[in-house]
Amino acid sequence: MRQSVLIVGNFLSATPNSRSVCEELAERLALGGWSVITTSDKPGRVVRLLDMLRTAWGRRHEYAVAQVDVYSGRAFIWAEATCRVLRQAGKPYVLTLHGGNLPAFARRWPGRVRRLLRSAAVVTTPSGYLQEQMREYRSDLYLLPNPLEIxxxxxxxxxxxxxxxxxxxxxxxxxxxxxxxxxxxxxxxxxxxxxxxxxxxxxxxxxxxxxxxxxxxxxxxxxxxxxxxxxxxxxxxxxxxxxxxxxxxxxxxxxxxxxxxxxxxxxxxxxxxxxxxxxxxxxxxxxxxxxxxxxxxxxxxxxxxxxxxxxxxxxxxxxxxxx
Known part of the structure; x- marks a missing residue:
C-alpha cells in the first residue's frame, strides 16, 4: 500500500511567483512513490483557507498524515484552522515553521503558538534561527534545511x-x-x-x-x-x-x-x-x-x-x- 500525505501550504507557482518549498516537497515525495494531496493553489486568502479546510476534511480518507506550513500574521490562522480539522479527522500532522517574523508573532500570541506547536506529532524548521527562537514554545524542534539542487x-x-x-x-x-x-x-x-x-x-x-x-x-x-x-x-x-x-x-x-x-x-x-x-x-x-x-x-x-x-x-x- 502506498504511503499517503496531505501537504498544506501555498501552491501558487501557476501564478507569477517563485516555486515554494512545499511544492518541491510534494514533487519529491511523489517521485519517491508517495500518494500526495496538496492544498491550496487558490490565490485569494479566504478562498485559499476554505479550500484547505475542504480538502483536509473532504479527502480525509485518502491520506494518513498531513504536513502543514506555519507562517506568522494572517497566514497563522490557516494553520490553526486546518490543524483543528485534522484533529477532528483523527490525523497526525507535522508542522514546518517559516518566516523571520514568526518569533515576534509568537511573543505577541504565545498561547496560540504554544497550543498549535504542542498539538503536532512533529515540528520542523529549515532555519537554525527559528529552531533557537521558537524552542520556548516547544523544545523538540527538528532542523531540516531547505533543499537546493546544486x-x-x-x-x-x-x-x-x-x-x-x-x-x-x-x-x-x-x-x-x-x-x-x-x-x-x-x-x-x-x-x-x-x-x-x-x-x-x-x-x-x-x-x-x-x-x-x-x-x-x-x-x-x-x-x-x-x-x-x-x-x-x-x-x-x-x-x-x-x-x-x-x-x-x-x-x-x-x-x-x-x-x-x-x-x-x-x-x-x-x-x-x-x-x-x-x-x-x-x-x-x-x-x-x-x-x-x-x-x-x-x-x-x-x-x-x-x-x-x-x-x-x-x-x-x-x-x-x-x-
Missing amino acids: GAYPFRLRDRPRPRLVWLRAFHRIYNPPLAARTIALLQERFPDIHLTMVGPDKGDGSLQSLKQAASELGVDGRIDLPGGVAKADVPQWLNKGDIFLNTTNFDNMPVSVMEAMACGLCVVSTSVGGVPYLLTHEEDALLVPPDDAEAMAYAVERVLTEPDLAGRLSEKARARVT
Whole structure:
C-alpha cells in the first residue's frame, strides 16, 4: 500500500511567483512513490483557507498524515484552522515553521503558538534561527534545511565583478525594495554603468509602486529593470546576469533566493536580520549590513567592486557554503 500525505501550504507557482518549498516537497515525495494531496493553489486568502479546510476534511480518507506550513500574521490562522480539522479527522500532522517574523508573532500570541506547536506529532524548521527562537514554545524542534539542487545552479567565480546587481524577492514591504533604489543612487556617480535587475512578483501591497517612485525621484529608474516574476527553472539564468546579489529585507528566515545566489557564485550583500546571520558569515561568504541602511549597503557594494580579493573570496566561499 502506498504511503499517503496531505501537504498544506501555498501552491501558487501557476501564478507569477517563485516555486515554494512545499511544492518541491510534494514533487519529491511523489517521485519517491508517495500518494500526495496538496492544498491550496487558490490565490485569494479566504478562498485559499476554505479550500484547505475542504480538502483536509473532504479527502480525509485518502491520506494518513498531513504536513502543514506555519507562517506568522494572517497566514497563522490557516494553520490553526486546518490543524483543528485534522484533529477532528483523527490525523497526525507535522508542522514546518517559516518566516523571520514568526518569533515576534509568537511573543505577541504565545498561547496560540504554544497550543498549535504542542498539538503536532512533529515540528520542523529549515532555519537554525527559528529552531533557537521558537524552542520556548516547544523544545523538540527538528532542523531540516531547505533543499537546493546544486547542479541546477552553474557557478562562476566573481573575482572581477562588474557593477551588475540582482535582487530576487517578491515585491512586499517586508523585503524593503526601495532600499535597493536608494543604494543604486548612492553608487551611480562612482560607477556610472551600474545596473540593477529586480526579479519578482508584485504582492499588491504598494511596494512595487514605492520602488518605482523612489527610483524616479532619485533618478535611477533607467538603471533598474523589472522583469516581474519568473519560473523557478529560469532563476539561475537571471541570477547569472549579475555579479552582486542585494538582499534588502527587514525580516527573514532562511531565504532560498540568497542560497540560490550563493550557489551561482554571486557576491552577496545582505541586511543582517532574522535568520540571515545563521546562513551567512560577514566578511567570509557575504557582507552584512544593518537593515534599511542605504549608506552601509552602498559601501559594501563599493568594497566588492573595488577589492578583487574580497570579491573572489565571497564568491568562492558562498558556493562552498551551500554545496
